[in-house]
Amino acid sequence: MRIQFGALVVAAVTATGLPAAAQVPGVTADEIAIGSFGPLTGQVYMYGQLAMNGIDVVFEKVNKEGGVHGRKLRLVREDDRCNPEAAIAAVRRLAFSHQVFAILGGACTASTIAAKPEIVRSAVPTVINVAVGDSISHPPEKNIYSVVAVASLESYAQLKLAQDRGAKKIAVVAQHDAWGNPRYAPLMEAFKKANLQPLVDEKIAEDANDATPQVLRLRAAGADAVIMLARPKAAAVLLRDAIKIGYKPDWWIGQSAVMDLDAFEKQVGIPGALSNFVTISYIKYQPSDPEMAEWRERLKALFPYDNLSPFNLAGISSALVLVEALKRTGPNLTRDGFLEAMGSIKGFQPEMLPGPINCNPPLSHQCNRGFAWVRKTATGVETIAATVVD
Amino acid sequence: MLAYLVASGITTGSLYALIALGVVVLYKAAGVVNFSHGEQIMLGGYFAYSFYLLAHLGYVPAALLAVMGTAAIGLLTFYVGFRPLIGQGMMSVLLATLGLSFLLKGIARYFWGGAGDYLAFPPLLSPQPVDLGIIAVLPQQLVVLAASGLILVSFALFFNLTRMGKWMQAAAGNIKAARLLGVPVERVFLWTFAVGAALSGAAAVLMAPLTLLYPDMGFLLFVKGFAAAVLGGINSLRGAVVGGLLMGVIEQLGAGYIHTGLQELSAFLIIMLMLIVMPRGLLGGPEARRV
Numbered sequence: 001m002r003i004q005f006g007a008l009v010v011a012a013v014t015a016t017g018l019p020a021a022a023q024v025p026g027v028t029a030d031e032i033a034i035g036s037f038g039p040l041t042g043q044v045y046m047y048g049q050l051a052m053n054g055i056d057v058v059f060e061k062v063n064k065e066g067g068v069h070g071r072k073l074r075l076v077r078e079d080d081r082c083n084p085e086a087a088i089a090a091v092r093r094l095a096f097s098h099q100v101f102a103i104l105g106g107a108c109t110a111s112t113i114a115a116k117p118e119i120v121r122s123a124v125p126t127v128i129n130v131a132v133g134d135s136i137s138h139p140p141e142k143n144i145y146s147v148v149a150v151a152s153l154e155s156y157a158q159l160k161l162a163q164d165r166g167a168k169k170i171a172v173v174a175q176h177d178a179w180g181n182p183r184y185a186p187l188m189e190a191f192k193k194a195n196l197q198p199l200v201d202e203k204i205a206e207d208a209n210d211a212t213p214q215v216l217r218l219r220a221a222g223a224d225a226v227i228m229l230a231r232p233k234a235a236a237v238l239l240r241d242a243i244k245i246g247y248k249p250d251w252w253i254g255q256s257a258v259m260d261l262d263a264f265e266k267q268v269g270i271p272g273a274l275s276n277f278v279t280i281s282y283i284k285y286q287p288s289d290p291e292m293a294e295w296r297e298r299l300k301a302l303f304p305y306d307n308l309s310p311f312n313l314a315g316i317s318s319a320l321v322l323v324e325a326l327k328r329t330g331p332n333l334t335r336d337g338f339l340e341a342m343g344s345i346k347g348f349q350p351e352m353l354p355g356p357i358n359c360n361p362p363l364s365h366q367c368n369r370g371f372a373w374v375r376k377t378a379t380g381v382e383t384i385a386a387t388v389v390d
Numbered sequence: 391m392l393a394y395l396v397a398s399g400i401t402t403g404s405l406y407a408l409i410a411l412g413v414v415v416l417y418k419a420a421g422v423v424n425f426s427h428g429e430q431i432m433l434g435g436y437f438a439y440s441f442y443l444l445a446h447l448g449y450v451p452a453a454l455l456a457v458m459g460t461a462a463i464g465l466l467t468f469y470v471g472f473r474p475l476i477g478q479g480m481m482s483v484l485l486a487t488l489g490l491s492f493l494l495k496g497i498a499r500y501f502w503g504g505a506g507d508y509l510a511f512p513p514l515l516s517p518q519p520v521d522l523g524i525i526a527v528l529p530q531q532l533v534v535l536a537a538s539g540l541i542l543v544s545f546a547l548f549f550n551l552t553r554m555g556k557w558m559q560a561a562a563g564n565i566k567a568a569r570l571l572g573v574p575v576e577r578v579f580l581w582t583f584a585v586g587a588a589l590s591g592a593a594a595v596l597m598a599p600l601t602l603l604y605p606d607m608g609f610l611l612f613v614k615g616f617a618a619a620v621l622g623g624i625n626s627l628r629g630a631v632v633g634g635l636l637m638g639v640i641e642q643l644g645a646g647y648i649h650t651g652l653q654e655l656s657a658f659l660i661i662m663l664m665l666i667v668m669p670r671g672l673l674g675g676p677e678a679r680r681v
Contacts, residue, residue: 041499176651205654207610209601212398213645213653216391233508233602244519244528245394267510267602270518 038107054315403638409615428608434594464587623674
C-alpha cells in the first residue's frame with residue numbers, strides 16, 4: 001500500500017513537471033518571472049522604461065496566445081536610474097529577492113558594466129537589450145548574451161559613413177565620461193586602422209549649456225564631417241550653437257543615443273537643424289511605418305500614454321528573442337537549457353531589426369551586428385540604410 | 391573667434407551673475423551657503439516650462455509666476471533648512487540644505503523627470519541668428535543680456551532704496567547691532583532666502599530657452615554661480631556681478647583658445663585658485679565679525 005502511494009506521488013509529480021520547475025528560480029507550473037533593470041525615472045528614462053514597456057507588450061501578446069509551453073511571462077522591473085550603485089542593487093534584488101528566472105535588460109552602459117560581476121556571480125541568464133558597451137558581453141561570460149549592436153560597431157560605422165560620404169576632414173566631438181569613453185576608445189581604434197587622425201578632437205560635457213568654443217574650433221579647422229559621441233542634451237546644444245555661428249558641415253554623424261529623431265528635433269528646437277544630421281538606430285523601421293502598425297496598437301492598448309518610440313521597439317525586439325529562446329528550451333525549463341537555447345539562435349529575424357540575431361558561443365555572445373542609418377526629412381524620419389557587419 | 395567667445399561668455403556670465411548674486415545675498419545676510427540653490431534654479435526652469443507650455447500662459451506671466459514659485463521654494467528652505475537650525479552652526483545648515491537639494495531633485499524627477507527626458511523650452515524669438523557685424527547672436531541671447539541687466543539694476547534699487555533692502559544691509563554688516571536698532575532680523579532672513587531664490591528663478595527663466603531642462607541640471611549651475619561669487623568676493627554684491635561675467639568669459643576663452651575640456655573644469659579651477667591666491671575675491675572686503 002505504501003509503495004502504491006509513493007508511486008502515485010511520483011506519477012503525479014512527473015505528470016505536472018512540478019519538481020523540476022520548483023527547483024528553478026522564477027519558474028512555476030504556470031509562470032516564468034523575467035527581471036529587467038534600467039532607468040525608469042530621470043532624464044534617460046526612455047532607455048529603461050520605454051524598453052520595458054516594449055517587453056511587456058510582447059509578454060502580453062504571448063500570454064494571450066497561451067504563454068510559452070503553457071507558462072505565462074511576468075516582467076519584474078527595477079529602476080537603476082542609470083546609476084552604477086543602483087544597478088548593482090537592482091541585479092541583487094532581481095536575483096535574490098524576486099528570484100527571477102532570467103534578466104532581459106541593462107539599459108545604460110556604465111551601470112550595466114558595474115553590475116556585470118554581480119550578474120556573473122548570480123548566474124542568472126541575462127540578455128542585454130539596450131546598453132551597448134562592448135565589455136558587457138565580451139569576453140563572453142556563460143550567462144550573458146547581448147542582442148543589441150555594441151558600441152565598437154557603431155563607432156567603426158560612424159567613421160566608415162564619413163569616409164563613404166567622401167569626407168576628407170573628419171572631426172570628433174565626444175563626451176569623455178562613463179557613457180562616452182566606451183565609444184571613444186573604439187572610435188580612435190577605427191581612425192588608427194584607417195590610417196587617419198581626427199582633424200580636431202573636441203570634448204563636450206553632458207551638462208554643457210554652451211558649445212560655442214567647440215563649434216568655433218570645428219569651423220576654424222574646416223571639418224566637413226563631425227562624428228558626435230554625445231547624448232541628446234550635449235548634442236542639441238552643439239547643433240544649436242553651430243546654427244548660431246553659421247557652421248554647417250556636410251554631415252553631423254550621431255549614434256544610437258540620439259536615435260529618436262522626432263524627440264531630438266524638439267530638443268534642438270530650431271526647424272531644419274537636422275537637415276545634415278544622420279544617426280545610427282537599433283531599429284530598421286520608424287515607429288510611424290505601416291509595418292509597425294501592430295506594435296503601435298498593442299503598445300497603445302497597454303500603455304495609453306506611450307507613442308511608439310525606437311526604444312519601445314528595442315524592448316520589443318529583445319523580448320521576441322527571449323521568447324524564441326524560451327520556446328527552444330522546451331517545457332522542462334532550466335537555466336542551463338535556456339542558455340544553450342540562446343546560444344543556438346541563428347538567423348532569427350525580429351521584423352524591426354536591421355539584421356538577424358546570430359549567437360556564436362563560445363566565441364561570441366554578441367548576437368546582433370546590425371544597425372540602421374536614419375535621418376530626419378521634411379516629412380518624417382527616413383531609414384537610409386540597414387547594415388549588418390560581418 | 392574672440393568676439394564670438396566674449397559675446398557668448400557675457401551672455402552665460404550674466405546668468406552666472408544672477409546665480410552668484412543669490413549666493414552672495416544669502417551669505418552676506420545670513421552667513422550661510424544654500425546647497426539647494428542649484429535645485430531652486432532647476433525648479434524655476436520647470437515652473438516656467440509648466441506655466442508657459444502646459445498651462446499656456448504667456449511668457450511674461452509664466453516667467454513672473456516661475457520667479458514667485460521659486461521665491462516660495464526659498465521660503466520653504468528658510469522654514470525647513472534654516473530657521474530650526476539658527477544657533478546650531480553653519481555645518482548644520484549646510485547639511486540641511488544639502489538634504490533639501492536631494493529632496494527637491496526627487497520632487498522634480500517625480501513630476502517632470504519620468505514624464506519626459508530632456509524637456510525643451512522653445513525659443514521665444516526667432517531661432518535664427520541675428521548678424522551684428524562681426525558676430526552673429528541668437529535673439530534669445532540679447533533677451534538674456536537685457537533682462538539680466540534689468541534684474542541686476544532692479545535688485546540694486548531694491549537693496550539701496552527700500553526699507554527691507556536697507557535692513558538687509560544692516561543685518562549683513564552686524565546682526566547684533568541691527569537687532570539692537572530694531573531691525574526684525576528673522577524677517578530679514580526670510581526675505582533674504584526669498585530674494586536669493588527669486589534671483590535663481592529669474593536666471594532659470596532666462597536660461598530655459600537656451601538650454602534643456604532636466605532634474606540634475608542644478609548642481610553644475612550652482613557650482614558655476616558659487617565660483618563666480620568666490621571670484622568676485624563672496625561678500626560683495628558688485629563682486630558677484632563682476633565675478634559672474636568674468637567667469638562666463640574665462641570659461642569660453644579657456645575652452646576656445648586652450649582646450650575644450652577647460653569649459654567643464656574652469657569653475658573648479660577658479661574656486662581653487664582664488665581660495666589660494668586671493669581668498670577675499672576681486673572685490674570682497676574683510677569678513678564681517680558675527681556676534
